[in-house]
Amino acid sequence: MLDIPKPPFHRANRLASQKVSEILAIGARAAELKKQGHPVIVLGAGEPDFPTPSNVIEAAHRAALDGQTTYTPLAGTPEMKAAIVEKFRRENGLDYAMNEVIATAGAKQVIFNAFMATLNPGDEVIIPTPFWTTYSAMVDICDGVPVTVTCSGESGFKILPEQLEAAITPQTRWLMLNSPSNPTGAAYSPEELLKLLEVLERHPDVWLLSDEIYEHIVYDDFPAVSPAALSATIRQRTLIVNGVSKAYAMTGWRIGYGAGPADLIAAMTVVQSQSTSNACSIAQAAAIEALTGPQDILTERRDNFQTRRDFVVEALNEIGGLSCRKPEGAFYAFASCEGILGAKTPDGQVLTSDREFCSWILETAHVAMVPGAAFGLSPYFRVSYATSREELEEAMARLATACAELELPA
Template sequence: MLDSQAPTFRRSARLQSQKVSEILAIGARAAELRSEGHPVIVLGAGEPDFPTPDNVIEAAHRAALNGRTTYTPLAGTPELRAAVAEKFKRENGIVYTPSEVIITAGAKQVIFNAFMATLDPGDEVVIPAPYWTTYSAMVDICGGVPVKVTTSADTGFKITPAQLEAAITPKTRWLMLNSPSNPTGAAYGIEETRAILAVLERHPAVWLLSDEIYEHIVYDDFACVSPAALSPAIRQRTLIVNGVSKAYAMTGWRLGYGAGPEALIKAMTVVQSQSTSNACSISQAAALAALTGPQEVLAERRDSFRARRDLVVSAINAMPGLSCRVPEGAFYAFASCEGVLGAQTPEGRILESDREFCSWILETTHVAMVPGAAFGLSPYFRISYATSTDEIEEAMGRLARACDTLVLPV
């Protein structure tokens, strides 16, 4: 007779502290409200609203028709690895060989492969906060210790050399830099980057993971320079993370790439061999077309994002209790809601945190935003302006009208 009791499921210890992203939870609640007939506007997704360029789709179609549907080499097709190396030479002034490049199923896998290949239990990774939530989670899952260094609007949400120096210990293995940043849109200028590299030069055991996925989305003549291009010594212990998802609107194609010392890339390839194996063959053909084809689309879309940024920042700064610095890049605004904490809503509710503020806005105005707490820094909220101007204007109007109803603390 079979035991009628259901078996007990036990999570591994590495997952005990992990849960589904708060961003996804907010998206799920927004979908519920929409299914109930509410006119929800989601300003939470880190995804361009533009279509994938036609030449990229055509290249993928040709690849499928020509039978490019089989396994590829683990680290990527020779053609794409060479194209990535050429991209770094052309756009960033950094010379890599194809053997120093790995192609992955999204940029996220570059980071995961690197941590799995390098972190031993107790190894530390310095992460400036606010940060993309996956950074900390991946360090935890791979057995490392995330060392979160809180930044502020006063420093442009960027880690200072003094903060970095204080955070480094004998256990530090990596510093993570994301420039331009998710969630703040902050980007490190050349001199700011040199100052960070000067600290790393004094600590030769610390490697640099430079997430440059938003490099093509910068504004106001900002010069986006890769740290690996500024210091030959640091280049030898830098992993650059990038991909085609943001610049070329290819999020669903799941195609990322990394570049770094060959020994690191080989170790990351071993990890990949025991997880996903090669990235999708069709996506690799598409990425090849993106990197080697016409690039005019990048400037066109950047101009559109800049106009949306200006609309969002101007609107927020006109609202009582809210404020927002002007981001240098990406398609996010990271706004402070400190001025509305302690405020009373028309329903008599007291807003005591950024999570409560965002929840109230979602439930009453049906605009979905992500609280700064999800990114490790309160009291802020993130707005993604990777949506249409009409939706942004409507959302900002709803947000302004909601804030006008608050009784602000004296």
């Protein structure tokens, strides 16, 4: 066989700062340990452990049998767009026209379309930190500049009005809000949102991207309100991002949707026309049923998540060296391990960071968690409680046992 020289591969400059998600790397290591026979419990998943509702699956089946297997209009079928419009009217008190909504291949594509359609080199996007790291990655890829603003546990991991004001420059194009949040579960009250909107009122060139994917997973009667419903002025420069992945356990169906000014949606549709084209026709039919069919399952599953949240937060706070704020929503607990730093493990290793702590827990207690450093804030770690109560109880017991073996700093 001829020895043909391998041609050089030239990676695009836009990927220079990008790498595979740390969450995926942790998942890969957990899978490797499982292969070796270790009973690993993974608390890193960003998806519900519930099945897709049966009525949704049946709707997809009917659509396939009825021949809904061809291309659809770029921004979604008329039925899909009508379901999105009705959802916003019914649940958020917002009236959108059909040309003000778009259906995409997952909520992530809504964000990517928006940045690709609006960012020029050097344009800035303010991102409260900790944050889902895909936000900054997409800004980078679209030639923008992510401006991260650290939001401490003392502020409930939420950006304060004075922080927002200080972060805005003539180059600022967007503010990103994710409420409830990944990774912290923190959510903004209507009063907190209004104070942030007052800042935006003074800066008419700054638009708001509101990621509301976890809006149905809120606890203790917390009022999940869209900022677009609080200010008619700000609504004119707000893009709402949502989807069926979290509330309806449809992560693999890849259906997201957005709502905003018609000019923005039109520009995003141009981007989509040159990338994925339309979202999957059958998945759109399933999403229509999810949005328009019976909604009682949302309450049932939210209550289940709240029970898990209460258990996990209490268990974490009972472990010496750890502390955890009770989140308002989502299915994550974001706990501090500051009291662990400097501790010595039984084999003599000194744990100096949240990454080292999470790695040690994975290798010894076989519980996979994600360090806060992956989301831009240390020393914390994220626990997803989107798994069974039995696994959560076992994971918390292992974590407590492991931490009890540490020689904590004086």
